[in-house]
Amino acid sequence: MKALVIGLGSMGRRRVRCLRQLGADSIEGFDARADRRAQAAQEYGIAVREQLAGEDLRAFDVVVISTPPDAHHTAIAWAIAAGKPCFVEASVIRDPLPALAEQAKARGVLVAPSCTLRFHSAIREITQIVHSRRYGKVCNFSYHCGQYLPDWHPWEKVSDYYVSNPLTGGAREIVPFELTWMVDAFGWPQQVQGTKMRTADVGAPIDDTYAALLRFDGFVGTLVVDVVARQAVRKLTLNFERASLSWDWDSGVVRVWEAEPGRLVELHQPKTVAHAGYHQNIGEAMYVAEIAAFLAAAQGRGAFPHSLQDDIRVLSLLEQIETP
Structure with a gap:
């Protein structure tokens, strides 16, 4: 398998x-930044490209798009055009994304x-418990998902x-990242209300805290996301009719x-190993499993669990949370 990583x-x-x-026998990478190309080549011995055009994607079996989010659409359009x-x-x-979804479906x-x-x-365990009733x-x-933004990339501002x-x-990025698993576990909310604001100086003029009230069919949930928490946290409290769950x-x-x-x-979870330089809880296993699911879908061995249409719907929820 020949794979291209963009970004x-x-x-x-x-x-x-x-x-x-996962055994990919040929991996190439592209990044506009010379320092990132050099780092990837040095660390992993992959071939790197200084330039990339849409037609270049035809030489690969699969494409992984890891650019900043505001550049995703260009690379997606290239992949669709190249099939x-x-x-x-x-x-x-x-x-x-809606227009790209139509193009991808047509092709x-x-x-x-x-x-x-x-x-x-x-x-996965929590989702299974919810679905089992x-x-x-x-x-x-x-x-609540809280992190401290300067801790994300300690090596750069x-x-x-x-x-x-x-x-x-x-x-803003974390909100849909979390909603993606929540809609799988709990279903799609019928009503969303929210707020956002800048509460501290995290080195950028951004809203650093989001809070949302999610109304489902017969129950409610709250989501708080921030990048001001000096100690990283993900905590869930979930009440059922006959039990209370915490994680x-x-x-x-x-x-x-x-x-x-x-x-x-x-219910004890298997221990995972984090890559050097990452928080101990950010294990590699879930990322490997995700790419394995993508490769299986690309080879016709199953469906990927989250579609582009689903992603568009999640991003619409984000916009609703931001709407006064």
Whole structure:
């Protein structure tokens, strides 16, 4: 399999590692920045390109798009025109994705938007519990994802990459990243209300905190996302008719208090290994599993779990949260 990775920043290099682990025999990369090309070539020994045009994609079997979000649409259009299945990192800008979705459908080209957290073992377990209805219906949930933006890329200034752009800002990007797994677990909300604001100086003129109230069929949920939390956190509290569930990203354990027997059940998750320089909880396994699912779909061995149409719908939810 011959793979092209467009964009060799942090995520692009991670996708190179994923492809290599999954046995891709030929990987090339492109980035407009010479330093990123040099780093990828040095670390992974891949061939790198200084220039790239749409017709160049015809030489590859699959394409991975790891550019900043505001450049996704150009590379997606190239992949569709070349008839090549492509994987796209988490998006944050809806337009012009609807038009690209129509083009991809007309030409029968797979576009697989990232849905990384669906491959996280704890989230998979939580989703299975919700879908099983073993504890009755969901009553409510609250979820908080907090990070500190300068910690994302300690090796460079926040102002030097896309998270400093208000349109692709760090907090704004995380909202659909989280919603992508939430709509899989809980379904699509019927009503969304939200707010956003800048609460601190994180090195960029962006809204750093988002809060949303999600109304579903018979239950409600809250989502808070921020990039001002000095200690990274992902915490979920989920109440069912006959149980209460809690999950803390740091613990590696999903805890369920079962009301009727009156007992606490602990579902321990497998330990994962993080790449050097990353937080210990950001293991590589979910990223590898995601690319494996993409390659399987590209080879006709199953459907990728998140479609471009789904991604457009998630990004519409983001826009609703931002609407006063």
